[in-house]
Amino acid sequence: MGGENCFVEQKATKEILLRVTNVCGQCYESLCEGENIYYDMSTYRYLCQRCKDELCERMNDECEIEEEGGGLF
Numbered sequence: 001m002g003g004e005n006c007f008v009e010q011k012a013t014k015e016i017l018l019r020v021t022n023v024c025g026q027c028y029e030s031l032c033e034g035e036n037i038y039y040d041m042s043t044y045r046y047l048c049q050r051c052k053d054e055l056c057e058r059m060n061d062e063c064e065i066e067e068e069g070g071g072l073f
């Protein structure tokens with residue numbers, strides 16, 4: 001798991017929720033004030049913790065998603 005450094009952990013503030021987004025960029029769950037949210041620097045969106053963890057597990061050190069099996073291309 002190399003993706004931890006691809007995300008910036010932040011507390012969801014009213015400011016972010018109003019000005020940027022109030023839903024997770026991946027699963028569209030509502031983000032609530034005071035929650036930990038994660039800014040994904042490779043896709044420029046905020047994610048909830050669950051989606052961050054999932055993506056983290058699939059990312060390499062370069063913040064690239066490694067497709068399982070690798071048989072797509």
Ligand SMILES: [Zn+2]
Nearest residue numbers: 024027048051
């Ligand atoms: Zn999510």
